Amino acid sequence: MATLIAPITFSPGADAEALHKAFKGWGTDEKTVIAILGHRNVYQRQQIRKLYEEMYQEDLIKRLESELTGDFERSVYRWMLEPADRDAVLANVAIKDGSKGYHVIVEIACVLSSEELLAARRAYHHRYKRSLEEDVATNTSGDLRQLLVGLVTSYRYGGDEINARLAKTESDILHSSIKEKKGNHEEAIRILTTRSKTQLLATFNRYRDDHGASITKKLLDDASDDFRKALHTAIRCINDHKKYYEKVLRNAIKRVGTDEDALTRVVVSRAEKDLRNIAEIYYKRNSVHLEDAVAKEISGDYKKFILTLLGKDV
Amino acid sequence: MATLIAPITFSPGADAEALHKAFKGWGTDEKTVIAILGHRNVYQRQQIRKLYEEMYQEDLIKRLESELTGDFERSVYRWMLEPADRDAVLANVAIKDGSKGYHVIVEIACVLSSEELLAARRAYHHRYKRSLEEDVATNTSGDLRQLLVGLVTSYRYGGDEINARLAKTESDILHSSIKEKKGNHEEAIRILTTRSKTQLLATFNRYRDDHGASITKKLLDDASDDFRKALHTAIRCINDHKKYYEKVLRNAIKRVGTDEDALTRVVVSRAEKDLRNIAEIYYKRNSVHLEDAVAKEISGDYKKFILTLLGKDV
Secondary structure, rough: OOOOOOOOOOOOEEEEEEEHHHOOOOOOOHHHHHHHHHHOOOOHHHHHHHHHHHHHHHOHHHHHHHHOHHHHHHHHHHHHHHHHHHHHHHHHHHHHHHHHHHEEEHHHHHOOOHHHHHHHHHHHHHHHHHOHHHHHHHHHHHHHHHHHHHHHOOOOOOOOOHHHHHHHHHHHHHHHHHHHOOOOOOOHHHHHHHHHHHHHHHHHHHHHHHHHOOOOHHHHOOOHHHHHHHHHHHHHHHHHHHHHHHHHHHHHHHOOOOOHHHHHHHHHHOOOHHHHHHHHHHHHHHOOOHHHHHHOOOOHHHHHHHHHHOOOOO | OOOOOOOOOOHHHHHHHHHHHHHHOOOOHHHHHHHHHHHOOOOHHHHHHHHHHHOOOOOOOHHHHHHOOOOHHHHHHHHOHHHHHHHHHHHHHHHHHHHHHHHHHHHHHHOOOOOHHHHHHHHHHHHHOOOOOHHHHOOOOOHHHHHHHHHOOOOOOOOOOOOHHHHHHHHHHHHHHOOOOOOOOOHHHHHHHHHHHHHHHHHHHHHHHOOOOOOHHHOOOOOOOOOHHHHHHHHHHOOOOHHHHHHHHHHHHOOOOOOOOHHHHHHHHHHOOOHHHHHHHHHHHOOOOHHHHHHHHHHHHHHHHHHHOOOOOO
């Protein structure tokens, strides 16, 4: 379930006009920007952007960038992009971040559906005149490259069929690959980058049955290098991406100084999808409401905007 | 240019009726089947199939399979499938063929456009309830797996930009990778599986400039194992797929006994695209018209059908 609260009917023309007025003169009326854009779904935002361009011959996103600043600007910018385009931007930034960004690449590749991932790859072409896998491959090597390129190029079968025998064989392969500290992870990479998510869940369950602990636990015990960390993220995202996102949010909030980038990324990406479920998991795990935890850590228009996307009236 | 001769206007209803009549009674009127289906383009064939199903409550392709036999049946069957579905079938057969089928997998991955390859992957899901890369990966290992999986999962950028400096660097990488008989081909695989075709052409040209011979020539001198053979096919398909297909046809025809599978594959896949150009290259290279060479090697309804697709009235 989403946290975004958007009206069923709205007037893109009136919105465009109100935004244009909010930009006018000295200073920007941020309150209006938040009140409008923080309550419009993806289709509504695209309509507003289109009409705004027709009415004022300028790109709304560019105008927002010049009007707003800091984390507020960045969150509104990401929010305004079409989801596939936003994923392309997030992936590109992550590639440039090197070691610090691998988990974002894995996240995009493993959380999105096959068709959504494809749309992100198409948007990447359009925006960067290169392919996503091209940039990932150029900036990595060895097992890490095989894993990341395999994940971003995957087009997994989306059906519900499970092969129980295969789950057994492949959970054994994953186990011996994880035990090995060095050497060849070719088979583990093959399994994680090509099998359907349903099949992988069966494999992970089988792993738990056979080894008395989840595969992620085993991996975490020794997630020392980038490859093992990426493997860990991939398995967590495939296994239960909501739980994964809860932890991303938890870490972002509890870090000294707050990780605004991570906070923005999760809120903006999931507000229209399943952020309500993620918030419920957060509450169960931390005995604090996500909105309250967030509210304590950030401030200003950025805070108002993020809380709006979290479904809290501000 | 295509070799297929299809009418601008046609009646799918009349075609369906004529085909139904051709199937009736003892024996089949193959002449009518060839006269109709050998002169209909992909959209027209789909319309006929749809209307046939509505009129007679049976699948035209299944009926054709039960009415026809041998190479004729196989060629009509492949011709009747939608292109993406046909590629999925060809890839699946090739995977089962093991070592003998690798070149077909490479062909599909490297000749198709990014969007066509995607459509084939989607059709593969639909037909086999698994992903194409999943089946390719399960049946291969090592460098060969990295290459084949990389090729079938690629979604290359389709633009015309060329980076000349990169072409130089990467032609050097390819050269040293090809010279090495053993060892790590990771970088060569990265280049061939992720760069845009335009960029790769620039890289191949640079290779020729620097080394006085084309990269395929160098590779062919020692295309001893499956990996090097697949590499060779990939480069040829990317470099000039029409020349590549000419050679496939040449080999299929000159082989004792004729390679009907290869002949059918190329004719059926290219008749609506660029088979006329391929036939011209064939004539230039062999001083014999492709139709005449084909006519000498095969016989019966299969011959009539293939020649019809080659644009020759029979």
